[in-house]
Amino acid sequence: MFLQSFGNDGIIFLAALLLLSGIIAAKFSSRLGLPSLVLFIAVGMIIGSDGLGIIYFDDVEMAQLIGILALIIILFEGGLQTKWSTVRSVAFSSISLATLGVLATAMLTGVSVYFVLDVSWLEAFLFGAIVGSTDAAAVFATLKERNIKAKMGATLEAESGTNDPMAIFLTLMFIELITNESTSFWLMIPSFFWQMGIGLALGLVFGKLGSLAINRINLESGGLYPVLAIAFALITYSTASVIDSSGFLAVYVAALVIGNSELTYRYSIFQFNEGIAWTAQIMMFIILGLLSFPEQVFHPSNIFAGLAISFVLIFIARPIAVFISTVWLNYKFRERLFLSWAGLRGAVPIVLATFPIVAGINGADEFFNIIFFVVLTSALVQGSTISYVAEKLGLMGPKKDTPHHSIELVSIAKANADMVQFQTNRDNAIVGYKLHEIDFPQKASIAAIVRGDDLVTPYGDTEIKAGDFLYILVSKREHADLMKLLNQKISGPQKSKRKTKK
Structure with a gap:
């Protein structure tokens, strides 16, 4: 009707x-x-x-x-x-x-x-x-x-x-x-x-x-x-x-x-x-x-x-x-x-x-x-x-942390680089270290860090914490090296060092 x-x-x-x-x-x-x-x-x-x-x-x-x-x-x-x-x-x-x-x-x-x-x-x-x-x-x-x-x-x-x-x-x-x-x-x-x-x-x-x-x-x-x-x-x-x-x-x-x-x-x-x-x-x-x-x-x-x-x-x-x-x-x-x-x-x-x-x-x-x-x-x-x-039944997992933010400044199609988003957890080797202590690829740059609802401006003395969302501008050639670094898990000596720092 x-x-x-x-x-x-x-x-x-x-x-x-x-x-x-x-x-x-x-x-x-x-x-x-x-x-x-x-x-x-x-x-x-x-x-x-x-x-x-x-x-x-x-x-x-x-x-x-x-x-x-x-x-x-x-x-x-x-x-x-x-x-x-x-x-x-x-x-x-x-x-x-x-x-x-x-x-x-x-x-x-x-x-x-x-x-x-x-x-x-x-x-x-x-x-x-x-x-x-x-x-x-x-x-x-x-x-x-x-x-x-x-x-x-x-x-x-x-x-x-x-x-x-x-x-x-x-x-x-x-x-x-x-x-x-x-x-x-x-x-x-x-x-x-x-x-x-x-x-x-x-x-x-x-x-x-x-x-x-x-x-x-x-x-x-x-x-x-x-x-x-x-x-x-x-x-x-x-x-x-x-x-x-x-x-x-x-x-x-x-x-x-x-x-x-x-x-x-x-x-x-x-x-x-x-x-x-x-x-x-x-x-x-x-x-x-x-x-x-x-x-x-x-x-x-x-x-x-x-x-x-x-x-x-x-x-x-x-x-x-x-x-x-x-x-x-x-x-x-x-x-x-x-x-x-x-x-x-x-x-x-x-x-x-x-x-x-x-x-x-x-x-x-x-x-x-x-x-x-x-x-x-x-x-x-x-x-x-x-x-x-x-x-x-005891089958509830940790609270989902879905980012409501993204940064996409450049693209592989337009330049030989991309913006990578990566969320850290407590098992990542880079957690607990300051940016200047991490051996990032030469053509990789931290553009922003989002921690909870806060935007953290990255400096050399900024410490990476578990749960951070890292936005990294990286050359396509060094993309694989960056991902290898980010996904590296914490080892025994690193665990001891992290406990000492705390």
Whole structure:
């Protein structure tokens, strides 16, 4: 009604209103103890046809396209922010959870769906496949500001970034088995290995190409480098999808490669992608909220079915899947319990729930409504208690210290130098020493030191302290020497000297 009255102006105003609503929801989500995705979805429901009636939206294919585009951006931003040194230590466990874990969750949930809903076994397992994977958007957003131990956070983020191929493969496989009786299950298995293997390979290739392009192409404006990075994310996904491999896996791997490379305008790229990922997340969940009809989602029969399936998914299927996937890995019992509880569902199951509708499967609308309810239940129950559960299990890490400042004066593309940001910790060998006592490379200069909220002007007698953010202008040729110096760990004699100085 609103759009019909105001036309294009109304659409522009409404888009601004939705973004503002999402930003306000994100601001208050932590204070309310709720994941931001719940509030974004609520905004969509409120302004939808069953709410205030401002927008009537039921275009499933459009919602699917918006969801896929948003997930590409969110996965890319998550991969950029992930340190390879952290992921490497949990790579095997994450892959196990992303494959065997998703399969076990889907099958166990499917059994409960068969008994709760009046459906066939194939339809029940289709439902299980749709809700079988954790969601990158939900996990990244929920863990971003929470002080979960690095090992747990890395495991969950890597799992959510790599488990979509398994969920998508299972979903498409069961849709094909339902709609085409001549399809053979065994003939579809090689397709999974193709999707995973080629998706991984393309991610590595495009990640390397993206890093080289960003560093070597001399663009007229520094603001174009973040756009170039996003372009590579979209090209990576589309190329992988065209040859029937996993576009989501390719995007995440490419982002890992790019994010762990030395980049021109590194901080501009990171900040731009963080902003656009928030925008994508807000719009995606609001659109998914619009696509739902609360009167149908919260119908008594759907609530009963949704609660029953959510109970099995949260308290039975996910824990069993986690323990099976990590039985031979080095995880303590309490760590497995936390991984079981932190298996958040979000946008991916809702987007996948549109696939059966597009395929014309009978009862797909009911599936969508119940899956939507299951996602809300997971977000509300698990998402709002992650910090509490982590604290009770003794898995809270140190407070995250994210810099809200950056200095980027010159670029590799414009000059043969770059501005390096480095945060010290108590294990760094340079901590406790004055600047004139440190043997910096000849063409390296300390531009600034940020200590807490204070800017410290660097002089020869300025002492480096743990937690300082150092901003160092360095020649490209001496960049490796500088990083070697900065990353050097404290040795035994240095420990004694540091204690003596104190």
